[in-house]
Amino acid sequence: MQHIPENGTESVLDKCECLDRCDDIKYNFEVFETKYKRNFDYGEMKLNFYYKYETFLPLVRHQSITFDEFLGQAGGLLGLFAGISFLSIFELIYFWHNGEKFDIIFSSYVIQWIKDYEKVFANIFDALQSNGIFCLITCQLSRIYQIWECLVNWKYKEYASQLGDHFADFCFNYADDKILCRTLKKVGFEIVSFENEKLELDLMTKERFEAKLKTINPFVSSMPEEVLEKFNNDQNTIMKVINNKNKPYSIKYNCLKIIARKI
Structure with missing residues (x-):
């Protein structure tokens, strides 16, 4: 610890490159004097210390964001908007790097x-090991597609293309719900299971719909x-005309579920 003389306090502090102290306690004091009646022949002095206020206001300074908090927020945003995590990124790098x-x-x-x-299926086929499994869920026929076709063929023909x-x-x-199955077989997959399920997405309100x-919308x-x-x-x-009155803001569609194996 360096001793700082009173007459050189400012100049020495200006030159000091020390970091700020982690903890610092500072007392503000006031002095009041009064006469004290002595009971003895020799000199004596009496000092009384009191807190001016019963409460105090602590001031704490800390980082606005720590490294751990930054990683947590970045990971949360990646998961929310991109559906990935740091772990999945490292896994992809590992697999690509090591083949x-x-x-x-x-x-x-x-x-x-x-x-x-078809090109996507071929890339997936190459990325799978022997007997690897490809699980596919997608929608084929949706009522909204049919409505768009009717509208562009009837009233908005210039946008049909x-x-x-x-x-x-x-x-x-x-008419054909097996197009994807044939494409997967063409690439080299074996179809393990296929299911065409009719589903309905009820968006409840006009705003969400x-x-x-x-x-x-294309x-x-x-x-x-x-x-x-x-x-x-x-x-x-x-949509309101063809939908159920109890569900005016729902979208019906065909959900294709396919499990294929690389052979």
Whole structure:
């Protein structure tokens, strides 16, 4: 510890490169003097110490965010918006770096957005080890697809060519639900099980219904705002007519569940 003389306090502190102290206690005091009646011949002095206030205000300074908190928040955001974690990132790096193969790959409601899904199946086939399993869940036929087809063929014909820009072709094939199975076999998979289940997504409120359809509507970027508004109104009107009165904001669709094995 360095002694700092009174006459050189400021200059020495300015030159000091020490870190701030972790704990610091500072007392503010006031002095009051009064005459003291002596009872003895020799001199004596009496000092009384009192707290001015019964309470005190502690001031604590700490980091706005620690490294652990940063990792936690970053991981939470990755999980929320990207569906991944730091662990899964390290696993992918490990497998790619070491050329390892996966035992199982799972895909849920993704393939319907990919036009060249055969190429995706081929990449998955290469990433699996022998006898590896590929689990696929996707939607094929949805009532909303049929409504879009009716609208573009009836009232919005200039946008008909854009209907399939955001979806795989099997989404609009109403007669054949085995397209994906044949494509998987073509790549080299063996179909273990196949199920076509009719499901219903009830969005309950008009706001949630419109927000959901806006995220998948293929015409959002191409239609002028006033045309898109009319299109959405026509779409919602038809949905209300064909839907159950108790569930006016529901979407019915066919859910395809496929389990395939690499052979």
